[in-house]
Each structure stands twice: as structure tokens, then as C-alpha cells.
Amino acid sequence: MLAARCGHEPAVSSYTRCVPRPPRDRFDSSRRPDRGETPFVRELRPQLRIFPTTLWEYPSQHYDSPAMRESQKSARREHDAQPRVLEIEGDAVVGAGSMQGEKDYVGATPSWIIWQLLSRYTREGDTVLDPMCGSGTTLDVCRDLTRTGVGFDLNPQRPEIKRNDSRALPLKNESVDFVFIDPPYSTHVEYSDDDRCIGKLDSGGADHGKAYYRAMEEVIREMHRVLKNRRYMGLYVSDSWRKRKGEPGAGSGEFMPIGFELFAIMRKYFTPVDIICCVRHNKKLEYGNWRKAAEEGNFFLRGFNYCFIMKKVEDANESKSRS
Ligand SMILES: C[S@@+](CC[C@H](N)C(=O)[O-])C[C@H]1O[C@@H](n2cnc3c(N)ncnc32)[C@H](O)[C@@H]1O
Numbered sequence: 001m002l003a004a005r006c007g008h009e010p011a012v013s014s015y016t017r018c019v020p021r022p023p024r025d026r027f028d029s030s031r032r033p034d035r036g037e038t039p040f041v042r043e044l045r046p047q048l049r050i051f052p053t054t055l056w057e058y059p060s061q062h063y064d065s066p067a068m069r070e071s072q073k074s075a076r077r078e079h080d081a082q083p084r085v086l087e088i089e090g091d092a093v094v095g096a097g098s099m100q101g102e103k104d105y106v107g108a109t110p111s112w113i114i115w116q117l118l119s120r121y122t123r124e125g126d127t128v129l130d131p132m133c134g135s136g137t138t139l140d141v142c143r144d145l146t147r148t149g150v151g152f153d154l155n156p157q158r159p160e161i162k163r164n165d166s167r168a169l170p171l172k173n174e175s176v177d178f179v180f181i182d183p184p185y186s187t188h189v190e191y192s193d194d195d196r197c198i199g200k201l202d203s204g205g206a207d208h209g210k211a212y213y214r215a216m217e218e219v220i221r222e223m224h225r226v227l228k229n230r231r232y233m234g235l236y237v238s239d240s241w242r243k244r245k246g247e248p249g250a251g252s253g254e255f256m257p258i259g260f261e262l263f264a265i266m267r268k269y270f271t272p273v274d275i276i277c278c279v280r281h282n283k284k285l286e287y288g289n290w291r292k293a294a295e296e297g298n299f300f301l302r303g304f305n306y307c308f309i310m311k312k313v314e315d316a317n318e319s320k321s322r323s
Pocket of ligand 1: 101102105107108109110131132133134135136137138152153154155164165166167182183184191192196197198199
């Protein structure tokens, strides 16, 4: 049974326990609350701050948004002496503003990654584009940080996301202040039936990923076209590994270095700013049978995603040399 509601329901009367935590830069997994002992009750997520290093880690897919913190504050004022309980459904603290995007959209981006990028590289009122916006995580982070989010996707999950192939963006040249993108990492997620979905193109396989990388270059070229000069973009992606069919035994897999391949493509258009390593907290990484298979098969489970940060630095000579 779930306990008291947070979020936009300040009129609750049964807050019974308060578990605020001082903000921490890094997540300490040994201090993770034990779901078995305290069902449905977990500590507040650490407050987000700008991470100072190139290793990024946060214990949850979502952060608590200012909207939620405000509603918690007003609830506390109403029940001031009463400690509080947070109500958890899966990974999300219940209540409007408590999550960004949709936790059930397979492949949704961890919102804190987008928060880090927008906090560093945009200002209030800037226009932020996500050409593969999916469940709208980028739009929600824009709401929290008072940026204007513009989202497209072939499989839009919300009315404010327009259906569009990101290889041809319906935007003017140099019209946005920042672009974030989390593209399909080859074929491991079935996003939609749309034949134009880049998630149907294999980054390994018979053509050695040519079709996938060609499609992604078209997307990157469009991102470059619509981004204002001297502004930034972020691309979040993982490499991929799969076992080759019919080849038993250790070492019989195929590694697809998607991150570095996309980085090489982006370098044709943008200037690199930095490469971030984002620690993945995918539950599957903890499955005993997955870990055993990785040890016995001598391959690696994906422990991190890249976040590539690039800048558009355009002068007349550069654009001529590319065309
Ligand atoms: C990793 S998901 C993005 C998730 C999103 N950032 C979120 O948080 O929900 C990749 C997205 O790319 C979209 N996509 C694939 N090919 C596309 C294309 N050619 N044009 C636009 N969107 C595309 C898929 O529909 C999917 O939603």
C-alpha cells in the first residue's frame, strides 16, 4: 500500500516521516535504501548541481523538479511539525513535476543528463531543440529551467512533439540555441513501425553500419544547419555489442563502436568541447545471469554512455571546405 502523496496534493494529512538528505556530488550505492525493509518509501533524490568532472553519475532516471520541491515546501508548511513520507511508484516519486519524460518509454533519456547540459550551455528563454524527442524528457527539463523546448520524433508520445523525420527539420537556418539528441543505438529497441526509424538500421551487420551512419550524418547535418553559430549541442549514445549467431564460445561477438563513429561524423561539422562518461544504472547490469554470461563469454556489459558536447564554430572557410 502506498503512503501519503507528494506533488500537487498539498492537502494530505498523513505525512509521517521525513528523509531529507544533504546534497552529494556522487551517488554512494552502499547507502541505497533497501526496498525490502522499507517498501515504497525512499529518500529524496540528491539535489542536482552542476557536475564538475567528466564522470557523471546520479542514482535515478529523474531528478526532483522545482515544481515538485515547491509543492513539498507548501505541504510542509501546512503540516509543519509532521515529518513526511514519499510515495514511490517504481522509480518515480508520485506527483506532477516529479519526473521528466516517461519512465515507461523504452529508451527514455535520464533527465539529469539534459539538466546538466542545459544548465551549462543555455540561458533562460533560449530555444532548445530535440529532433528525436520520444517521450518528451527534453521538453520537461526545459519547463523546469525556463527554456523553450522544441521537440520532433517519428513516434511522438505527446501532442506538443511534432511527427517529423529528423533528417529534414522544419526549422530555419541558425534558429535554435542548443540541440540535444539521444538517437537509436542500432536495432536493439523497436520504437515504431515507421520505416524511416533509424532504429531499424543496423550499426553492424552486412553493410558494416553504412546505412545507419549515413542516416545519422543527415541528422547531424540538419542539427548543424539549425543551430546558431557559437552555440552548443549534446549527443548521448552508447556503443553496442552482440553475440554472433551460430558462433558459440568466448570472444564470438561483434563490437559496434557507435560512440566514436558518431563523434568522427560530428567532428566534420562541429568543434569538440568535451566527452563525458555517464554511469548507467540499468537494473540488467546487476542480473547475476547477465554478469555470469559476460564473464564466461569474455565480453563486457555496457557500463556507461557517452555524452559528446560539441560547438558550432563556423567561419566562411569551414563551410566551404565541407560542401
Ligand atoms: C533513444 S529514443 C529518444 C528518447 C527521448 N530522448 C526520451 O527521453 O523519451 C530515440 C528516438 O528516436 C526516434 N527516431 C528514430 N528515427 C527517427 C527519425 N528518422 N526521425 C525522428 N525521430 C526518430 C525514435 O522514435 C525514438 O523515440
